[in-house]
Amino acid sequence: MLEEEKKEELLALLTGKKYRELKSQLVEMNEVDIASFIEELDSEKTVVVFRMLPKELASEVFACLEVEQQQHIITSITDNELRAIIDDLYVDDAVDMLEELPATIVRRVLQNSSPDTRKLINQFLNYPENSAGSVMTAEYVGLKKNMTVEQAFDYIRKYGVDKETIYTCYVMDEKRRLEGVVTVKDLLMNDYAALMGDIMDPHVIKAYTTEDQEKVVETFNEYNLLSLPVVDGEDRLVGIITVDDVMDVMEQEATEDFEKMAAMLPSEKPYLKTGVFQLARNRIPWLMILMLSSMVTGGILLKYENAFSVIPLLVTFIPMLMDTGGNSGSQASTMIIRGMAVGEVEPADILKVMWKEIRVGMLCGLSLALVNFVRLMIQYPGQVLICLTVVISLFCTVIIAKTIGCVLPIAAKTIHLDPAIMASPMITTIVDACSLMIYFQLACHLLNMKA
Amino acid sequence: MLEEEKKEELLALLTGKKYRELKSQLVEMNEVDIASFIEELDSEKTVVVFRMLPKELASEVFACLEVEQQQHIITSITDNELRAIIDDLYVDDAVDMLEELPATIVRRVLQNSSPDTRKLINQFLNYPENSAGSVMTAEYVGLKKNMTVEQAFDYIRKYGVDKETIYTCYVMDEKRRLEGVVTVKDLLMNDYAALMGDIMDPHVIKAYTTEDQEKVVETFNEYNLLSLPVVDGEDRLVGIITVDDVMDVMEQEATEDFEKMAAMLPSEKPYLKTGVFQLARNRIPWLMILMLSSMVTGGILLKYENAFSVIPLLVTFIPMLMDTGGNSGSQASTMIIRGMAVGEVEPADILKVMWKEIRVGMLCGLSLALVNFVRLMIQYPGQVLICLTVVISLFCTVIIAKTIGCVLPIAAKTIHLDPAIMASPMITTIVDACSLMIYFQLACHLLNMKA
Numbered sequence: 008m009l010e011e012e013k014k015e016e017l018l019a020l021l022t023g024k025k026y027r028e029l030k031s032q033l034v035e036m037n038e039v040d041i042a043s044f045i046e047e048l049d050s051e052k053t054v055v056v057f058r059m060l061p062k063e064l065a066s067e068v069f070a071c072l073e074v075e076q077q078q079h080i081i082t083s084i085t086d087n088e089l090r091a092i093i094d095d096l097y098v099d100d101a102v103d104m105l106e107e108l109p110a111t112i113v114r115r116v117l118q119n120s121s122p123d124t125r126k127l128i129n130q131f132l133n134y135p136e137n138s139a140g141s142v143m144t145a146e147y148v149g150l151k152k153n154m155t156v157e158q159a160f161d162y163i164r165k166y167g168v169d170k171e172t173i174y175t176c177y178v179m180d181e182k183r184r185l186e187g188v189v190t191v192k193d194l195l196m197n198d199y200a201a202l203m204g205d206i207m208d209p210h211v212i213k214a215y216t217t218e219d220q221e222k223v224v225e226t227f228n229e230y231n232l233l234s235l236p237v238v239d240g241e242d243r244l245v246g247i248i249t250v251d252d253v254m255d256v257m258e259q260e261a262t263e264d265f266e267k268m269a270a271m272l273p274s275e276k277p278y279l280k281t282g283v284f285q286l287a288r289n290r291i292p293w294l295m296i297l298m299l300s301s302m303v304t305g306g307i308l309l310k311y312e313n314a315f316s317v318i319p320l321l322v323t324f325i326p327m328l329m330d331t332g333g334n335s336g337s338q339a340s341t342m343i344i345r346g347m348a349v350g351e352v353e354p355a356d357i358l359k360v361m362w363k364e365i366r367v368g369m370l371c372g373l374s375l376a377l378v379n380f381v382r383l384m385i386q387y388p389g390q391v392l393i394c395l396t397v398v399i400s401l402f403c404t405v406i407i408a409k410t411i412g413c414v415l416p417i418a419a420k421t422i423h424l425d426p427a428i429m430a431s432p433m434i435t436t437i438v439d440a441c442s443l444m445i446y447f448q449l450a451c452h453l454l455n456m457k458a
Numbered sequence: 459m460l461e462e463e464k465k466e467e468l469l470a471l472l473t474g475k476k477y478r479e480l481k482s483q484l485v486e487m488n489e490v491d492i493a494s495f496i497e498e499l500d501s502e503k504t505v506v507v508f509r510m511l512p513k514e515l516a517s518e519v520f521a522c523l524e525v526e527q528q529q530h531i532i533t534s535i536t537d538n539e540l541r542a543i544i545d546d547l548y549v550d551d552a553v554d555m556l557e558e559l560p561a562t563i564v565r566r567v568l569q570n571s572s573p574d575t576r577k578l579i580n581q582f583l584n585y586p587e588n589s590a591g592s593v594m595t596a597e598y599v600g601l602k603k604n605m606t607v608e609q610a611f612d613y614i615r616k617y618g619v620d621k622e623t624i625y626t627c628y629v630m631d632e633k634r635r636l637e638g639v640v641t642v643k644d645l646l647m648n649d650y651a652a653l654m655g656d657i658m659d660p661h662v663i664k665a666y667t668t669e670d671q672e673k674v675v676e677t678f679n680e681y682n683l684l685s686l687p688v689v690d691g692e693d694r695l696v697g698i699i700t701v702d703d704v705m706d707v708m709e710q711e712a713t714e715d716f717e718k719m720a721a722m723l724p725s726e727k728p729y730l731k732t733g734v735f736q737l738a739r740n741r742i743p744w745l746m747i748l749m750l751s752s753m754v755t756g757g758i759l760l761k762y763e764n765a766f767s768v769i770p771l772l773v774t775f776i777p778m779l780m781d782t783g784g785n786s787g788s789q790a791s792t793m794i795i796r797g798m799a800v801g802e803v804e805p806a807d808i809l810k811v812m813w814k815e816i817r818v819g820m821l822c823g824l825s826l827a828l829v830n831f832v833r834l835m836i837q838y839p840g841q842v843l844i845c846l847t848v849v850i851s852l853f854c855t856v857i858i859a860k861t862i863g864c865v866l867p868i869a870a871k872t873i874h875l876d877p878a879i880m881a882s883p884m885i886t887t888i889v890d891a892c893s894l895m896i897y898f899q900l901a902c903h904l905l906n907m908k909a
Binding site for chain 1: 487488618624643646647679706708713716720721729730737741745753757759763771773775778779780782784787788793794795798800826827833878882885890
């Protein structure tokens with residue numbers, strides 16, 4: 008992060024119109040830090056500072072800015088300046104930006120890009136969301152089988168400066184079909200005369216354009232890659248996915264899981280940039296479904312109206328039973344959902360998982376029941392039967408909650424639903440109904456009441 | 459992933475004792491795939507296959523195996539074989555393994571490593587858990603300021619083969635203090651005669667050995683790095699952190715957050731490898747705390763015993779109110795906790811966040827209340843006052859839940875607690891007490907009852 012002190016120093020130079028001094032400081036800085044400085048300026052100063060940057064640095068900084076600033080800069084600069092920036096941007100950065108911009112600005116950007124860039128951008132915009140094609144970049148080093156190490160180095164020196172990752176190069180045949188992979192490390196460790204065909208590794212790990220980005224993340228994690236080639240249906244190389252894009256995808260996928268597991272539809276934008284109506288729209292559907300489901304639990308209680316009008320004390324244990332059941336269940340479901348997300352738990356493990364959770368449930372249930380029994384005997388001495396009703400229900404609730412909590416996410420996965428919807432809120436609603444039924448059924452039996 | 463077909467083919471060769479053919483197939487494969495093949499063999503066959511691999515490949519495969527297999531191989535091979543493997547392992551892989559192995563085996567491993575390796579391993583074992591020092595690797599390319607590009611290439615060719623990442627090289631002074639960074643891309647783009655001191659970037663982004671690994675992940679994400687140098691208190695370079703290790707840390711940190719947010723202590727090992735007692739130990743503390751807290755809610759209900767013995771119907775709406783309150787609160791808290799984890803939300807945003815959540819709460823509360831009112835008027839026609847009590851309580855509960863849900867995680871962060879403990883379970887317990895208090899207070903007023 009850029010320190011506050013440094014920011015204020017730069018700001019003082021800017022307001023004091025000491026542009027020469029400001030420029031000499033900026034060119035020494037990292038593009039990420041310059042962008043974070045620019046983001047705090049008002050729109051007029053943004054353009055002043057941005058125009059101060061040398062051409063190449065300007066494109067790098069531009070790629071790091073938020074979409075609002077990018078839009079503002081695009082509308083304030085000349086077509087010539089715009090053309091220079093767009094052609095310098097990596098295609099995947101340009102596409103990310105275009106996906107967020109209003110149509111009129113997109114048109115102006117496309118009009119000002121070279122035909123090649125325009126074609127690439129259009130192609131990228133057409134890949135399905137969250138596919139390998141939508142996160143790949145078109146800038147890679149492609150070599151030929153009959154090139155020598157020396158020729159390869161010359162090629163990289165000549166064309167490599169524009170490529171997002173030059174360290175892994177891909178060897179293709181004349182039809183651009185992927186044949187092998189060569190790292191710069193391989194190039195450095197071999198003779199200048201060695202041929203690509205001899206030193207390349209023909210066992211290339213690759214992805215298809217239509218593959219899901221979650222699959223791509225798994226492949227990166229499994230093989231510890233720096234980049235992954237993406238091929239089309241005919242095995243032709245169309246782009247690469249670099250590790251920094253994969254890290255963004257990982258973060259985004261984890262965020263989506265957090266949101267789904269808290270009964271929300273995933274949001275497109277960061278929290279602070281999402282409008283109130285959008286947030287409400289994401290949250291209401293599940294709240295509504297869960298509210299209507301919990302009325303079933305209310306309906307169960309209705310059946311036992313008689314029990315709690317005879318012994319109203321019974322009602323006061325409802326929150327404790329419901330909360331403990333919900334918490335026990337969501338502990339189990341969270342472990343299983345996360346375990347499946349990172350590939351540690353498979354649906355085939357279901358019996359192993361259930362047997363484990365039942366035993367864990369017995370241990371947890373026993374501890375809670377014991378503590379509760381002691382507390383109840385102190386608070387309500389002599390009411391042994393009521394105490395027993397509460398602690399036996401508690402014990403059963405914990406075991407049932409753990410079992411339901413581990414079975415439902417696995418069941419969801421088996422029928423190709425997202426396991427994340429079987430998280431805490433859904434489990435809680437289901438466990439509530441079970442635990443209250445056990446509780447009042449037990450109360451009626453032990454306390455000799457009619458339901 | 460290695461396909462099942464290929465696995466069975468290899469297995470057939472192994473059981474048919476066609477070792478020569480098996481070996482020639484194995485040496486063509488990726489080390490990750492070989493490891494996943496070995497992991498399915500019994501312990502005797504594991505050693506047979508492992509001994510078949512050429513020395514260098516053997517170490518690579520060894521690093522990819524699970525700790526049980528590593529332990530089994532270590533106990534089955536000779537000291538000479540062991541020495542070769544340990545000295546070929548990257549220090550951070552060796553340390554990861556040693557942290558899991560029983561003490562007797564650790565002693566045998568350390569006895570069989572060279573004095574240099576042993577010193578490094580011991581040093582690494584001493585860094586605090588989850589610090590930058592504990593995830594870094596000692597294998598990096600260190601250059602001197604007065605080297606030329608040609609000398610640098612020679613140095614990399616000579617020593618680089620052992621280094622985990624050769625693409626980013628670090629320039630140090632004679633006291634090993636970090637002075638600058640040079641990428642292989644820079645080397646390729648410059649003249650052979652250029653000096654490191656001239657082409658290096660002196661603005662190095664670095665970490666300190668004692669820094670938290672979460673901070674390291676943030677730095678990687680912010681600057682899109684491939685590797686990050688780690689320095690000690692005197693700015694001397696001691697190691698680097700590579701992007702593949704950072705991806706592991708990211709996954710591990712997200713898992714920890716999922717666990718904490720579901721009221722569990724984070725576990726060290728994957729779910730299926732964690733024992734039943736350990737799982738129970740991780741889950742009981744929070745279950746106990748939350749159970750005892752929810753008794754407070756029970757105590758509140760006790761105050762209104764009179765109300766629900768007069769109108770038992772009131773009790774049947776408790777699950778709906780509690781569940782909806784809990785869900786609304788955990789939606790808000792999840793968004794804020796995740797927002798803070800990825801650096802999008804800062805404690806300074808508290809007023810902005812509260813104002814947003816209150817408005818979202820009003821929208822959600824209004825929708826739920828309307829739907830509920832219609833349903834109740836159909837189910838209990840004429841009971842207007844009871845229906846009003848329920849829907850007004852529902853509306854207030856949602857708004858209060860959203861507000862508490864966003865305030866508590868930020869408050870926790872402000873007083874340097876982990877915001878993740880203020881997740882769903884804790885919020886639910888607190889919101890329950892509030893919503894039931896509002897509900898019965900309102901009931902007493904609207905329905906003219908004494909508490």
